[in-house]
Amino acid sequence: MKAFRTHRGRVAPLDRINVDTDQIIPKQFLKRVERTGFGQFLFYDWRFAADGKKKDSGFVLDEPRYEGAGVLIAGKNFGCGSSREHAVWALADFGFRAVISSSFADIFANNSAKNGFLAVRLSESEVAELMRRAHEVNDYQVTVDLEQCEVRDDQGFRAKFSIDEFVRHCLLNGLDDIGLTLQHEVEIAAYEELHPAPATL
Amino acid sequence: MPAKRTLFEKIWDAHLVAQPSGRSPIIYIDLHLVHEVTSPQAFDGLRVAGRKVRQPSRTVATVDHNIPTEPRGTPITDLIAAKQIAALQANCKEFGVRLFDMDSPEQGIVHVIGPELGLTRPGMTIVCGDSHTSTHGAFGALAFGIGTSEVEHVLATQCLAQQTPKTMKIDVRGRLGEGVTAKDLALGIIGQIGTDGATGHVIEYAGDAVRGLSMEGRMTLCNMSIEAGARAGMVAPDEKTFAYVKGKRFAPRDGEWGMAVEYWRGLPTDEGARFDKVVEMDAAQLCPFVTWGTNPGMVAPVTGRVPEPGSLRESDQRATELALQYMGLEPGKRIEEIGVDRVFIGSCTNSRIEDLRAAAQVAKGYHVSATVRAMVVPGSQAIKRAAELEGLHRIFLDAGFEWRESGCSMCLGMNPDILQPGERCASTSNRNFEGRQGRGGRTHLVSPMMAAAAAIAGHFTDIRDWKFR
Ligand code: SF4
Numbered sequence: 326m327k328a329f330r331t332h333r334g335r336v337a338p339l340d341r342i343n344v345d346t347d348q349i350i351p352k353q354f355l356k357r358v359e360r361t362g363f364g365q366f367l368f369y370d371w372r373f374a375a376d377g378k379k380k381d382s383g384f385v386l387d388e389p390r391y392e393g394a395g396v397l398i399a400g401k402n403f404g405c406g407s408s409r410e411h412a413v414w415a416l417a418d419f420g421f422r423a424v425i426s427s428s429f430a431d432i433f434a435n436n437s438a439k440n441g442f443l444a445v446r447l448s449e450s451e452v453a454e455l456m457r458r459a460h461e462v463n464d465y466q467v468t469v470d471l472e473q474c475e476v477r478d479d480q481g482f483r484a485k486f487s488i489d490e491f492v493r494h495c496l497l498n499g500l501d502d503i504g505l506t507l508q509h510e511v512e513i514a515a516y517e518e519l520h521p522a523p524a525t526l
Numbered sequence: 527m528p529a530k531r532t533l534f535e536k537i538w539d540a541h542l543v544a545q546p547s548g549r550s551p552i553i554y555i556d557l558h559l560v561h562e563v564t565s566p567q568a569f570d571g572l573r574v575a576g577r578k579v580r581q582p583s584r585t586v587a588t589v590d591h592n593i594p595t596e597p598r599g600t601p602i603t604d605l606i607a608a609k610q611i612a613a614l615q616a617n618c619k620e621f622g623v624r625l626f627d628m629d630s631p632e633q634g635i636v637h638v639i640g641p642e643l644g645l646t647r648p649g650m651t652i653v654c655g656d657s658h659t660s661t662h663g664a665f666g667a668l669a670f671g672i673g674t675s676e677v678e679h680v681l682a683t684q685c686l687a688q689q690t691p692k693t694m695k696i697d698v699r700g701r702l703g704e705g706v707t708a709k710d711l712a713l714g715i716i717g718q719i720g721t722d723g724a725t726g727h728v729i730e731y732a733g734d735a736v737r738g739l740s741m742e743g744r745m746t747l748c749n750m751s752i753e754a755g756a757r758a759g760m761v762a763p764d765e766k767t768f769a770y771v772k773g774k775r776f777a778p779r780d781g782e783w784g785m786a787v788e789y790w791r792g793l794p795t796d797e798g799a800r801f802d803k804v805v806e807m808d809a810a811q812l813c814p815f816v817t818w819g820t821n822p823g824m825v826a827p828v829t830g831r832v833p834e835p836g837s838l839r840e841s842d843q844r845a846t847e848l849a850l851q852y853m854g855l856e857p858g859k860r861i862e863e864i865g866v867d868r869v870f871i872g873s874c875t876n877s878r879i880e881d882l883r884a885a886a887q888v889a890k891g892y893h894v895s896a897t898v899r900a901m902v903v904p905g906s907q908a909i910k911r912a913a914e915l916e917g918l919h920r921i922f923l924d925a926g927f928e929w930r931e932s933g934c935s936m937c938l939g940m941n942p943d944i945l946q947p948g949e950r951c952a953s954t955s956n957r958n959f960e961g962r963q964g965r966g967g968r969t970h971l972v973s974p975m976m977a978a979a980a981a982i983a984g985h986f987t988d989i990r991d992w993k994f995r
Contacts, residue, residue: 342841356604406752489550509546513544
């Protein structure tokens with residue numbers, strides 16, 4: 326897995342709550358058998374008309390001022406709904422390294438951690454403040470710092486976030502967690518010895 | 527005296543493999559269900575790392591998400607879908623995983639066939655690369671959805687490193703009224719606690735109203751747990767649970783059965799055990815519900831109205847406005863005045879035999895409205911056969927419903943069953959997200975009876991006033 330230590334990048338504001346994974350990557354793109362190439366389909370139905378042309382309505386990610394953004398900021402309960410990891414793959418493939426919200430759905434948060442992609446939880450007022458700055462300041466950038474567990478900008482914004490210590494450790498070091506679990510081979514084998522798979526299965 | 531524990535804690539403790547310091551606990555997974563959409567990249571990962579499936583005998587696969595529901599044998603015209611199905615077939619073969627394939631008499635939606643085959647049993651840990659894995663919690667199992675990386679993790683290690691979730695008890699007193707189903711209970715709960723009301727928690731549903739539900743009803747209820755953000759939902763096993771499991775194809779037999787039941791009887795939450803959160807509800811307050819918006823928490827009684835955004839909390843106003851815009855609804859409109867173009871009876875929420883019976887009872891002697899296209903998609907081949915044996919398919923066909931092959935179908939519209947832009951659908955599925963059933967499609971979630979009634983009336987109607995024929 327790609328390690329995440331610190332990322333400085335442009336911020337794109339997505340001012341919606343309950344953004345579900347069906348919106349992040351619609352089902353018609355889940356048929357691919359690869360992990361790559363999903364970025365072009367990110368928020369597809371919001372960005373593209375039915376005939377595949379970009380909508381004129383100007384979805385935030387298509388505004389020139391947010392081009393190349395590396396940090397997404399969104400309303401609460403981001404990533405709810407379907408377990409599709411394709412949602413994280415699409416965000417990462419599009420160029421995002423982190424998303425900031427006041428809350429995340431559990432499976433989305435788990436999936437993020439497995440892909441070197443950071444889901445940062447800040448308070449609702451901090452999210453609102455970042456949202457405001459991203460709207461008002463041109464080329465607004467923040468630094469998402471996993472070593473210090475903090476988000477900061479050049480205009481004096483500074484907010485601490487908390488994250489599970491183990492998840493942080495894996496992200497900082499880019500650890501493959503299958504490998505980590507397999508370090509417990511002895512315990513797994515002992516468990517299986519006591520709980521053999523039922524013959525009927 | 528030993529500490530008092532909840533159902534969840536008993537299962538969790540029994541599956542702890544290791545608790546490395548400073549890391550998430552590692553738990554053992556008894557059953558891993560696999561389907562075509564979230565698994566190809568996981569199998570690829572195994573190949574790249576030169577790993578095997580650790581316990582093929584604890585791994586079971588089926589195809590459900592993108593298969594057509596036309597008569598079996600019809601070639602799959604969607605080539606990318608066909609490729610994904612072929613990938614699962616090849617992966618199962620290569621890694622020695624049992625697959626209930628398209629032409630198998632056991633094929634069905636993964637969360638329908640697990641219980642049906644007796645693979646799902648009390649006290650188990652069950653995962654699947656699908657958020658509605660929570661369904662299996664109806665049996666007093668700990669069952670939750672995972673992403674593809676975790677699918678790979680379980681394939682390789684039969685374990686998962688998981689942070690310990692919090693516990694939440696939803697206690698529903700009283701009895702559900704006539705015409706009020708498990709689906710309405712689920713929608714009522716989500717409407718009350720919100721789509722993130724249970725984030726980070728495993729819900730245990732308790733109380734007389736929950737005990738009174740059939741196994742099918744409990745599955746419907748647990749299925750929707752994820753729509754409240756929950757990690758899992760569960761119901762303590764009881765005599766109903768044991769009666770359902772007994773005799774199923776993979777259920778324990780003979781002497782093993784007695785031992786299993788004895789163990790299962792010890793699983794229910796100890797009197798006085800503590801939950802991190804408790805929610806109390808009164809079943810008598812519930813009624814048939816219809817969602818009006820773009821998430822399952824946007825719900826109103828069938829006798830109610832579409833809300834006025836101005837009357838809501840500020841934080842909900844914008845989301846409501848966006849939802850109403852998408853749904854093409856005016857604030858204040860009576861729910862019963864909302865007309866439908868399509869009706870979908872199916873999905874892992876409501877496609878079991880009891881759901882089909884309930885819908886057929888409503889449809890009997892009536893005909894689908896001339897302006898509505900309605901389809902019934904049984905959850906599995908076994909349900910389809912059982913329904914046909916009872917003659918339910920006749921009732922549906924005579925009433926003008928389509929009777930199709932089993933699969934996820936229009937629950938997510940990965941196969942050709944989709945809504946056209948602007949079409950409005952009464953659906954027994956679990957998600958009314960934008961575009962879920964087809965781009966621009968407008969989904970209203972309801973119970974099977976309410977869906978059948980809407981198909982006939984052409985608009986939503988209170989099932990409690992229905993004249994059964
Ligand atoms: S029926 Fe719908 S919710 Fe259930 S597994 Fe299939 S797609 Fe998912």
